[in-house]
Amino acid sequence: MAAEAQFARMNGLGNMILVVDMRGRADAVTPTAAIALNADPATRFDQIMAIHDPKVDGTDAFIVILNCDGTKAQACGNGTRCVVQALAAETGRKAFTFQTVAGILNATEHADGTISVDMGKPVFEWSRIPLAEEFFDTSRIELQIGPIDAPILHSPAAMSMGNPHAVFWVDRDPMSFDLDRFGPLLENHPMFPEKANITLAQVTSPSSMTTRTWERGAGLTLACGSAACAAGVSGARTGRTGRKVAITVASSPNRGTLTIEWREDDHVVMTGPAEWEWSGTLDPSTGAFRRDETGAAAL
Ligand SMILES: N[C@H](CCC[C@H](N)C(=O)O)C(=O)O
Structure with a gap:
């Protein structure tokens, strides 16, 4: 002992x-x-x-x-x-x-x-995220689930915050998706040789979004800070938001907030309780x- x-x-x-x-x-x-x-x-x-x-x-x-x-x-x-x-x-x-x-x-x-x-600093290079396939632009990778002609989730932004993340953009409350069903499939998808944290993000204004995450190695958690960082950076990187966003973590008690700022020096600063x-x-x-x-x- x-x-x-x-x-x-x-x-x-x-x-x-x-x-x-x-x-x-x-x-x-x-x-x-x-x-x-x-x-x-x-x-x-x-x-x-x-x-x-x-x-x-x-x-x-x-x-x-x-x-x-x-x-x-x-x-x-x-x-x-x-x-x-x-x-x-x-x-x-x-x-x-x-x-x-x-x-x-x-x-x-x-x-x-x-x-x-x-x-x-965020990492965008496909081999360092890592992804199994070469993508010149990892802000929108080819990956989808659901029917081929009407995918439920598709084209995530992929990146690393030290750990691998995929951010799928959704147009309604992330709580309304069956993430407990899709999460394990995406976490373990062959595209992610070291698996990935899977986030659904709904952009609600140029400075706000709502997220929910299926975590690699932990499943559906009430909140995930590095995923909020990944969502904030991916929002700015794809022109959906500015570089500072208030992230409502939909799954957390009282839908708590994290502020994510992707500074001009490329560092990502997360603030919260x-x-x-x-x-x-x-x-x-x-x-x-x-x-x-x-x-x-x-x-
Ligand atoms: N809950 C954490 C993330 C844990 C990361 C982990 N699930 C992984 O990358 O394996 C957070 O607040 O950032």
């Missing part, structure tokens, strides 16, 4: 996150532990954000991201805001720099409690956990 690690159950717009404090130790949260934690209704989650000691100078932590099926993810926008809130509560600091497998992320907590994360629910300790090798009785926010 591994020594216990502190964790906090948190959420970003309903995206269920476990922030696990792995600082000062060499082991990792195992896929077995992730699967066990997800199997218990009390600790069911979409992503684990494991905070490890920094590996490079100038960063505060190295973050490892696990999906609820035990696979690794390269990016998680909602989870990153949760990590910022937990570390800000612990240290009183407002600005952090993290390293992930996808690169360096800078993040800031604002006075109103919202958190901005610089999610880095994070919420602490409760804290506890867990065994990172097995997933056995205990809930703290104090009821105080802690990592």
Whole structure:
């Protein structure tokens, strides 16, 4: 049995996150532990954000991201805001720099409690998304589902925010689509050798859209931050919106909002809330956990 690690159950717009404090130790949260934690209704989650000691100078932590099926993810926008809130509560600091497998992320907590994360630069090159087929222009790739002459979803914008995304444009509320049926087919489509996060986006004005996402490795989640980034960038890239959009996440409680700005320097900045629910300790090798009785926010 591994020594216990502190964790906090948190959420970003309903995206269920476990922030696990792995600082000062060499082991990792195992896929077995992730699967066990997800199997218990009390600790069911979409992503684990494991905070490890920094590996490079100038960063505060190295973050490892696990999906609820035990696979690794390269990016998680909602989870990153949760990590910022937990570390800000612990240290009183407002600005952090993290390293992930996808690169360096800078993040800031604002006075109103919202958190901005610089999610880095989008990647459009087909081989780096990655797609299985060469596309010169990945803003509209050939892919459709439904009847060949009347597809239900077609021609998504494909891109990477560190993790692979496909954004399908729809002309009505994304909640009115059978995403639980189409999501698995598209996530696992041969076009996406590393699978993909699948988002439906309805543009509602040049500065707003409504989204809903089927997540790679997690399925239908209440919200997905990196998908909101992908939708915002794809809206601007295809001329549907400007470079700053308010994204209503249709599936989240009270249809919450994320603001996505694709800055002129090519960085994508996501701003939104994070919420602490409760804290506890867990065994990172097995997933056995205990809930703290104090009821105080802690990592
Ligand atoms: N919920 C996350 C995304 C998790 C990504 C994951 N599903 C994958 O790429 O495998 C977010 O807020 O960005």
